[in-house]
Amino acid sequence: MDNTSLPLLARQPILNRRQKVVGYELLCRPVPQDTRQWQDVFGDHATSEVLISAFNDIGIDQVTGGLPAFINFTRHWLHNPPMLPSNRLVAELLEYIEPDAENLQALQSLRKFGYRIALDDYQGDAAPVALFPLVDIIKVDIRRLPDLAMLPQLIEEHKAHGLKWLAEKVETQEEFEFCLAAGCDLFQGYFFSHPANVYGKRLPDSQLAVLQILKVLNMPDARINDVASVLQTDPQLSYKLLKLVNSAAMGFVSVVSSIPHAIMLVGLDRLRSWSNLIALGKLQHKPDVLREQAVVRAHLCKAMVFAWPGLDEDTAFTLGLFSLLDAFFDHPLTEICQQLHLPESLTQALLQHQGDYGLILATTVAMEKGRWEEIDWPLLQGLGLEPADMERHYLNALHTTRELFGQLGG
Template identity: 35%
Template sequence: MSAALKSLNDTEQLPVLLARQPIYTKNQDVVAYELLFRSQSGEVDRSITDDAATLAVITNSYASVCSGGEIRTLPCYLKLTDKVLMNANFPELPKEQFALELLGHTEVTPELLERLKQLARVGYRLVLADYDPSNPKFDPLLSIVHVLKLDILKLGLKELPDIIRKLKPHHLELLADKVENKEQFRQCLEMGFSLYQGYFLSMPVPVRGKKIVGNKVILLQLLAELQNPDTTAAALEQIAVNDAALTYKILRVVNSAAFSLRREIESLSHAITLLGLDQIRRWVTLFLASAEPGKPDELTRNMLVRGRMCELLAELMGRTNTLNYFVVGLLSKLDVLLDIEMAELMEQVPLQQEIKVALLTRTGGLGEVLQDVEVYEQGDFAALKKFVEPSFYEVAYRHSLLWAQTVMQAMSED
């Protein structure tokens, strides 16, 4: 049993499935995460608010990110029903860690309004989702909550300016929800939204004829050479010397806590001797996911999480060649990172055919695991194929978040 698999099996399982979705500023920096969750018992809210272990996991894993080489804790938006908010035993959640999100189907009563005012007075940040300007029940809430989520698809981009104008006297922080592409993001930016949520950063903006440039070329040359069964450490080092800075960064990551080595690796040939070609292939692929100018850190972070989670699920399923699952997950957003269509990208990238098929069609053994990881990320837990027990998906996801954080910290070091 691998160390990773033993760690997964030894990790305490939670009574709830959890994923997170980033909330961005207009500069595309992540300032908070929306928690997506579903309890296996049906008591969704209580599974989180009444369980100290779950709250600790959220704080230590789901709210933690590496930004600029530093580990930071970001607030999480926690969706709660009015029933839980009104409960006399509602726990004192850390105010700096959690923003309390009220759902649109909530029954707005005088008692609830008083309760929300009380929570606001003691320092909780309140969020209102599913706002419908035609429903007067929301009006009293506008003077209490701090953040108002506007579903831009449901409300309509053309109608938003008038809605925003009427909301102005309330001095709310407006969050554009369901922003699906860069054009919608641009329009919302012009309207003055301060927060953004949706998959707009996951959609490539292809530039026809664009080629891979910079150190990514060296990485692809290394990847191509690693496909050669007769390659040698000398042949790989001959390619790597063309970019000494990149080689240094790769060695820094390999030497980091992400790999937990007992002795320092001083050269690529030394790394190959100690780790083997498969592990060098892992780190070369990893650096293909490193941030490009103008691309947010969250994109690289998500690629790392996907790669690691695909690999861990493959291990749990007893699959062979689990490194290929890592590569598929990691490169599944390479088109977004480089703004090159995936089909065109696959013509430039030297990968095994089954990996290319998985990236293009989400089919085959590799593709079906990638697709399940994507489903989990979106919080669509009911749609999981359940290759393993559902609770193991959360454990694998949690491990992947922390692993990605460690790797990003190592990659950011000079």
């Protein structure tokens, strides 16, 4: 992570009885105040900031390493849960949320979606007990208990609910050993670790929207309906795609008037490749020459792939197009690939020039920069690609790119 970036959030580890990290609580930066007044005014926004930072700006895998993220849920977020994978998130119910009928119903709905639920800052009082049948984890603030000695009794009293008990704000070895003997399953506090900043660079809204489109389009297991849905919700993208499909160069007799029809005629992979291109064109603050450079690379990679048995032309096109994503987003290519969840072969080719696709990209970049000495000519010639062929492919890529931009209206 670039240490010159700003801290977007903080994280504090949650450990099990063997002091192994099993999750992280994610905290807003600056760390929220632990008062009801602060939560009433700023709590919704703080949770929103954490969710955006963790799942969009940085990437949840990078933040938690695949472990669950414990995130504060205000009443608003309880009734309007984010559409995020339930296996990656533990909803941490703030202690101020009352066990009224509406909240209990919202908790039941949250459980149906598969979320685990933790009750935050339990202090031994009777009111929150009505929530116990609907939660999985009780977080006990040991600093707020009237007497730490009452902890074993609390756990024993409610053992019928099958709950996990988390001792939070553990600050000494003695406190850890006492909570362990009392029956706590999970632990959190300064004794183990202070909250640590997680650094990142926030994407502008325009870039974030484009990244979300690319993510859905390029999921390895994306279905036709998934791709059609994301295209149909973006009028500009749909218009430009249909304009391209209906251009004279495509040669269709009848007019194609819908995205599903276009997918049927053109094919999902090709339409996905074009969609990637048009989506990047929505980043209007980027110069046209950058977009042209990416598309030339895409067409050159696609031209070269026909010499390789078993490789896919549309994957090669995406490879060349995405090779400049770091310049489009002003963000490290490693982090962008993590957020897009691209196929492993494509990721390795982009980041390390590994595999056959990686060799194609390395050759394309060398051609672009005029570094002919860096090209593995014996290998290319063994595949039937002579220097004259490569020069012709490069000139054709330039010509095709300019034609394509003309069809798209620039």
